[in-house]
Amino acid sequence: MKETVQIFKALSEEIRLRILALLFHGELCVCDLMEVLEMPQSTISRHLAYLRNAGLVSGERRGKWMYYRLASETGRTARVQLELLAENLPQLSVINQDRRRLVTYLAGKDEASCTDK
Amino acid sequence: MKETVQIFKALSEEIRLRILALLFHGELCVCDLMEVLEMPQSTISRHLAYLRNAGLVSGERRGKWMYYRLASETGRTARVQLELLAENLPQLSVINQDRRRLVTYLAGKDEASCTDK
DNA sequence: TGCATAAATCCGCTTATGCGGATACATAAG
DNA sequence: CTTATGTATCCGCATAAGCGGATTTATGCA
Numbered sequence: 001m002k003e004t005v006q007i008f009k010a011l012s013e014e015i016r017l018r019i020l021a022l023l024f025h026g027e028l029c030v031c032d033l034m035e036v037l038e039m040p041q042s043t044i045s046r047h048l049a050y051l052r053n054a055g056l057v058s059g060e061r062r063g064k065w066m067y068y069r070l071a072s073e074t075g076r077t078a079r080v081q082l083e084l085l086a087e088n089l090p091q092l093s094v095i096n097q098d099r100r101r102l103v104t105y106l107a108g109k110d111e112a113s114c115t116d117k
Numbered sequence: 118m119k120e121t122v123q124i125f126k127a128l129s130e131e132i133r134l135r136i137l138a139l140l141f142h143g144e145l146c147v148c149d150l151m152e153v154l155e156m157p158q159s160t161i162s163r164h165l166a167y168l169r170n171a172g173l174v175s176g177e178r179r180g181k182w183m184y185y186r187l188a189s190e191t192g193r194t195a196r197v198q199l200e201l202l203a204e205n206l207p208q209l210s211v212i213n214q215d216r217r218r219l220v221t222y223l224a225g226k227d228e229a230s231c232t233d234k
Numbered sequence: 235t236g237c238a239t240a241a242a243t244c245c246g247c248t249t250a251t252g253c254g255g256a257t258a259c260a261t262a263a264g
Numbered sequence: 265c266t267t268a269t270g271t272a273t274c275c276g277c278a279t280a281a282g283c284g285g286a287t288t289t290a291t292g293c294a
């Protein structure tokens with residue numbers, strides 16, 4: 001029950017849904033999320049912590065950079081919710097705007113930023 | 118997006134999940150919920166307001182009594198989440214305890230209480 | 235080691251929501 | 265109308281979490 005509640009809580013904030021939607025496109029660095037969502041680093045980090053604690057995303061440090069992706073080891077509830085979101089979020093306009101910004105950003109990505117890929 | 122967030126918010130509290138689980142068994146009166154969940158009336162009413170505002174339940178007044186049931190007119194997100202909960206909540210022990218209390222309560226229901234059925 | 239960059243966490247402030255008792259509102263009966 | 269019952273909402277208090285800037289922590293490089 002606590003897990004279920006925690007997952008719903010993690011999903012009950014728009015910014016976190018937007019982060020998840022961006023991660024559907026693949027692994028991203030915190031600095032990527034900052035650029036695309038146009039939000040301060042502390043805000044991004046804070047929300048990532050909720051997603052991480054709910055078991056929805058996992059982070060991996062590579063040098064100075066922290067990469068996040070959708071968690072591969074998840075309980076059933078998390079997986080089902082992620083699947084539902086993957087299906088439904090892309091239909092929302094704010095999510096589409098974010099996606100377009102992501103595509104544009106990745107295309108013109110500054111070579112001086114988190115390039116350890 | 119606001120609707121999605123609102124639904125997740127409504128679902129992010131244990132008591133509200135328990136209320137929904139009880140309503141899966143059929144329409145109930147506030148006084149029923151109070152008895153089964155062993156909580157004060159104001160607490161029940163407050164949580165029902167969240168569920169109502171999120172479009173997950175609907176209320177109907179019959180005389181002095183207020184009956185609640187799962188909303189029949191819901192958006193897709195609400196319907197999908199309710200279906201998921203109907204599938205997954207019954208597996209949780211606290212939900213099972215509530216169900217047993219509901220059955221016992223309904224079996225011995227005082228004829229002097231909300232009997233306009 | 236010092237300096238630079240990235241990001242997690244802290245901090246002060248604000249908002250939202252938890253709680254249950256009190257109160258306001260709604261319905262019913264005499 | 266008064267009284268009784270049911271319930272939505274208010275209220276005071278407490279906790280959780282929103283925000284972004286500041287600070288701490290972590291990694292890299294000279």
